Amino acid sequence: MTTAHGDVPTPAFMPVGTQGAVKGVVHRDLEQIGADILLSNTYHLYLRPGDGLIARRGGLHAFIGWSRPILTDSGGYQVFSLAARRTIDEEGARFRSHLDGSAHLLTPERAVDIQAQLGSDIAMVLDECLAHPSEETVVRQSMERTLRWARRARERFLTLYEKRGRESFGDGVIVTNPGQAQFGIVQGGVSPELREESARGTVEVGFEAYAIGGLSVGEPTDVMYSMVERTTPCLPEESPRYLMGAGTPQDLVEAVARGVDLFDCVLPTRNARNGQLFTGEGPINIKNARYAEDDRPPDPACVCYTCRTCSRAYLRHLFQAGEINASTLNTLHNLHFYLDTLRRIRDAIAFGRFESFRLDFHNSLSRRLHDS
Amino acid sequence: MTTAHGDVPTPAFMPVGTQGAVKGVVHRDLEQIGADILLSNTYHLYLRPGDGLIARRGGLHAFIGWSRPILTDSGGYQVFSLAARRTIDEEGARFRSHLDGSAHLLTPERAVDIQAQLGSDIAMVLDECLAHPSEETVVRQSMERTLRWARRARERFLTLYEKRGRESFGDGVIVTNPGQAQFGIVQGGVSPELREESARGTVEVGFEAYAIGGLSVGEPTDVMYSMVERTTPCLPEESPRYLMGAGTPQDLVEAVARGVDLFDCVLPTRNARNGQLFTGEGPINIKNARYAEDDRPPDPACVCYTCRTCSRAYLRHLFQAGEINASTLNTLHNLHFYLDTLRRIRDAIAFGRFESFRLDFHNSLSRRLHDS
Numbered sequence: 001m002t003t004a005h006g007d008v009p010t011p012a013f014m015p016v017g018t019q020g021a022v023k024g025v026v027h028r029d030l031e032q033i034g035a036d037i038l039l040s041n042t043y044h045l046y047l048r049p050g051d052g053l054i055a056r057r058g059g060l061h062a063f064i065g066w067s068r069p070i071l072t073d074s075g076g077y078q079v080f081s082l083a084a085r086r087t088i089d090e091e092g093a094r095f096r097s098h099l100d101g102s103a104h105l106l107t108p109e110r111a112v113d114i115q116a117q118l119g120s121d122i123a124m125v126l127d128e129c130l131a132h133p134s135e136e137t138v139v140r141q142s143m144e145r146t147l148r149w150a151r152r153a154r155e156r157f158l159t160l161y162e163k164r165g166r167e168s169f170g171d172g173v174i175v176t177n178p179g180q181a182q183f184g185i186v187q188g189g190v191s192p193e194l195r196e197e198s199a200r201g202t203v204e205v206g207f208e209a210y211a212i213g214g215l216s217v218g219e220p221t222d223v224m225y226s227m228v229e230r231t232t233p234c235l236p237e238e239s240p241r242y243l244m245g246a247g248t249p250q251d252l253v254e255a256v257a258r259g260v261d262l263f264d265c266v267l268p269t270r271n272a273r274n275g276q277l278f279t280g281e282g283p284i285n286i287k288n289a290r291y292a293e294d295d296r297p298p299d300p301a302c303v304c305y306t307c308r309t310c311s312r313a314y315l316r317h318l319f320q321a322g323e324i325n326a327s328t329l330n331t332l333h334n335l336h337f338y339l340d341t342l343r344r345i346r347d348a349i350a351f352g353r354f355e356s357f358r359l360d361f362h363n364s365l366s367r368r369l370h371d372s
Numbered sequence: 373m374t375t376a377h378g379d380v381p382t383p384a385f386m387p388v389g390t391q392g393a394v395k396g397v398v399h400r401d402l403e404q405i406g407a408d409i410l411l412s413n414t415y416h417l418y419l420r421p422g423d424g425l426i427a428r429r430g431g432l433h434a435f436i437g438w439s440r441p442i443l444t445d446s447g448g449y450q451v452f453s454l455a456a457r458r459t460i461d462e463e464g465a466r467f468r469s470h471l472d473g474s475a476h477l478l479t480p481e482r483a484v485d486i487q488a489q490l491g492s493d494i495a496m497v498l499d500e501c502l503a504h505p506s507e508e509t510v511v512r513q514s515m516e517r518t519l520r521w522a523r524r525a526r527e528r529f530l531t532l533y534e535k536r537g538r539e540s541f542g543d544g545v546i547v548t549n550p551g552q553a554q555f556g557i558v559q560g561g562v563s564p565e566l567r568e569e570s571a572r573g574t575v576e577v578g579f580e581a582y583a584i585g586g587l588s589v590g591e592p593t594d595v596m597y598s599m600v601e602r603t604t605p606c607l608p609e610e611s612p613r614y615l616m617g618a619g620t621p622q623d624l625v626e627a628v629a630r631g632v633d634l635f636d637c638v639l640p641t642r643n644a645r646n647g648q649l650f651t652g653e654g655p656i657n658i659k660n661a662r663y664a665e666d667d668r669p670p671d672p673a674c675v676c677y678t679c680r681t682c683s684r685a686y687l688r689h690l691f692q693a694g695e696i697n698a699s700t701l702n703t704l705h706n707l708h709f710y711l712d713t714l715r716r717i718r719d720a721i722a723f724g725r726f727e728s729f730r731l732d733f734h735n736s737l738s739r740r741l742h743d744s
Contacts, residue, residue, distance in 0.1 A: 021697045023695060024700075028681075048692065049688075049689045053685075056665060065681040305398070310437055313429060317391070317435075318392075320420065320421070321391045321416075321420060323395060324395050325395070325397075327696055328398055328696070
C-alpha cells in the first residue's frame with residue numbers, strides 16, 4: 001500500500017494511538033518493532049488539543065513527531081459509543097464532549113475537514129455504526145444513510161483536494177497533507193445481501209480504497225468471517241481492504257484468508273495494560289499467582305525486548321505494584337506479537353505457503369502451555 | 373567507585389527505582405542515557421514481592437534484569453515516614469505495612485539480612501531519621517542510637533559475609549551477592565558538633581564507605597551545605613561519600629564542591645510525572661497554557677530522545693490527556709539532565725576547571741528563559 005508518507009507492506013496491522021500516542025510505547029520503540037502505520041482517533045484529537053492547533057503545527061505527523069503513515073478514523077465510532085450523549089439525524093451526529101459536556105455537530109463534511117487539518121495519510125468517511133444485533137429494516141436504513149453520507153464526504157473531499165497546494169480553503173480548513181487518501185466504509189450488519197449492496201454502492205461512489213465496518217461488535221466469530229467473505233469479492237482487487245476494529249490473532253489470519261489487507265485493534269494494547277500477554281500458544285494472564293516465581297519469559301519463542309529481558313515473575317511484580325513499566329513492557333510484547341504475526345503472514349504468502357501457516361498457527365494457539 | 377557489578381565513575385547520580393523499576397523508563401533506556409547505578413528501596417521490595425522471593429530468583433539483579441550496580445537503602449527512611457503506623461525503640465522499628473496493615477519489625481540486623489537477600493552491591497545500615505527541626509537533645513540521643521545500630525549492623529554484616537560462598541546462613545538468609553559492600557550513615561541533624569561526632573563514631577565502626585543522612589529534609593539550603601562541609605572532612609578521602617536524598621541540580625554541584633561523590637533523589641523522576649522539566653536555564657512546567665503551541669523542544673540545548681523528537685506542544689498535550697507516555701518522555705529528559713550534569717561535573721574536574729563550570733552552571737540556571 002502506497003501512501004504520502006511511504007509504503008506499507010500488506011497485510012498490515014495498525015497499532016492504535018488514540019490521542020497521538022500508543023499508550024505506554026514511545027515512537028522509536030514502535031518503529032523498532034516494525035509498526036509501519038499508526039491509527040489515531042479523530043474524535044479525541046478534535047476535542048483535545050483540537051484539529052486547528054494540530055494544523056497550525058503542520059499536521060499530526062509534525063505535531064507528534066511520527067514520520068511514517070497515519071490513518072485516522074472519522075470520529076463516528078467514538079461518537080456513536082457516547083450513547084445517551086448523542087443524537088443522529090440525516091445531517092450528522094450531534095454529541096456532547098466526554099471532557100467538558102460542550103455541544104458538537106459531526107457531519108460527513110466536518111469529518112473530512114477535521115481529517116484534512118490532521119493531515120493523516122488515510123482519512124475515513126463518517127459512517128453510521130449500529131449495535132449488534134439490530135433489526136434488518138434498521139440496518140437497511142442505516143446502511144443507506146451511510147451511503148448518502150459517503151457521497152457527501154467524497155464530494156467534500158474532492159472539492160477540498162482539488163484546491164490542494166493552497167494552504168487554506170473555505171471555512172479556513174488547512175490541508176496539511178495534499179497526498180491524503182480517503183477510504184469508504186461498507187456497512188450492512190450481518191445481512192449478506194445488505195453487505196453486498198453496501199459494497200457495490202460504496203464502490204460506485206469511488207474511493208481510493210474500502211473498509212469493512214460494523215463487524216467485531218459482538219456478533220459470533222463465524223458470522224464475522226462469513227460477512228467478510230461475502231464482502232471482499234465486491235471490492236476492487238487493486239485497492240487494499242481494511243477490516244475495522246478486528247481482532248484476535250486468529251481473526252487476523254482468517255480475515256487475510258478472506259482477502260483483507262489492513263487491520264487495527266485495541267486488543268494488544270488494552271489487554272496489555274490489563275495484564276494479558278499474547279503468546280503463540282495462547283494468551284496468559286500475568287496477574288495469576290502461578291507466575292509469581294516463574295523465571296521464564298512471557299513467550300519463550302518471542303524475541304521482543306520484554307521477552308529477552310524480563311521474566312514472568314518480574315512482570316507480575318510490576319503489574320501487582322501498579323508500575324507504569326508493566327504497561328510499557330506488556331504493550332511492547334503484545335504489539336510485537338501482532339506485528340510479527342503479520343510479518344509471518346506476509347512471508348507465508350510470499351513463499352506460497354499461507355495455507356500451511358494458517359493451519360500451524362491455529363494448532364499452536366489451541367495448544368495450551370502444558371507446564372505453565 | 374568499584375562494585376561487584378562494575379565500576380561507577382564519580383561523582384555519580386543514582387536514579388530511584390523504588391520497586392525494582394524506575395517509574396516510566398525501562399532499563400535499556402536508562403542504560404542509554406548513562407545510568408551507571410540504580411537505587412532501589414528495601415522497604416518496598418521487602419513487602420512486595422518479598423526479599424525471599426527475590427533471593428530465590430538469584431537476587432535483585434537477576435530478578436529485574438539489570439546488570440549494572442545497585443544500591444539499596446535500609447528501609448528505615450520509608451518506615452520512619454509511616455508516622456502513626458510505626459514505633460521506634462532500641463531494638464528497632466515496629467511498623468504496619470502500608471499495603472495490608474500487617475505488623476513487621478525492622479532491626480539493624482534484619483535490614484542487613486534483607487539486603488543480603490536482595491544482593492545489592494551497596495547495602496545501607498539502618499539509621500534513625502528525624503524530622504526537621506528536632507531539639508538538640510533529641511538529635512543527640514537519636515544520633516547515638518544510630519551509632520549503636522551501626523555497630524550491630526556491621527557485626528551482622530561481617531558474620532554474614534564471613535560465611536560467603538555458602539548459599540544459606542543462620543535463619544535461612546540467602547547471600548545472593550558475596551561482593552556486597554556496606555555503607556555507614558552519618559546523622560546529627562543541623563548541629564555541626566553532632567555531625568562531626570557522628571562521622572568520627574561511624575568511621576570508627578568501619579564501613580566500606582559513608583553516607584550523610586538526615587539532610588534535604590526541609591532545612592534551609594545554606595544549612596544543608598554547611599552540614600555537608602563540616603562532615604566530609606571527617607570522612608576518609610579514599611572512600612566515596614554519599615549524600616542521601618539530595619537534591620536540586622544546584623545542590624548537586626554545591627555538594628560536589630564540598631566533597632560528595634554519590635547522590636540519589638526522586639526530584640527528576642517524581643517532578644517529571646508532575647509535568648516539571650529541568651533545563652539548563654531553570655525548570656519549566658509543561659502543564660502551562662503558554663506551551664500549548666510552542667514548537668520548541670523542552671530544552672533546546674539538550675540531546676535526549678525527548679528533546680530530539682518532541683515539542684513542548686506535544687508534551688503538554690500528552691500531559692493534559694493523561695497519557696502514560698508523558699511520564700516516560702518527561703522522566704527520560706529529566707534523568708538525562710541529571711546524568712548529563714554529573715558527566716559535565718566529572719569532565720570539569722578532570723580538566724581542572726570545576727570552579728568555572730560551577731559559576732557558569734549557577735549563572736545559567738538563574739537566567740530564566742526570556743522568551744518562553
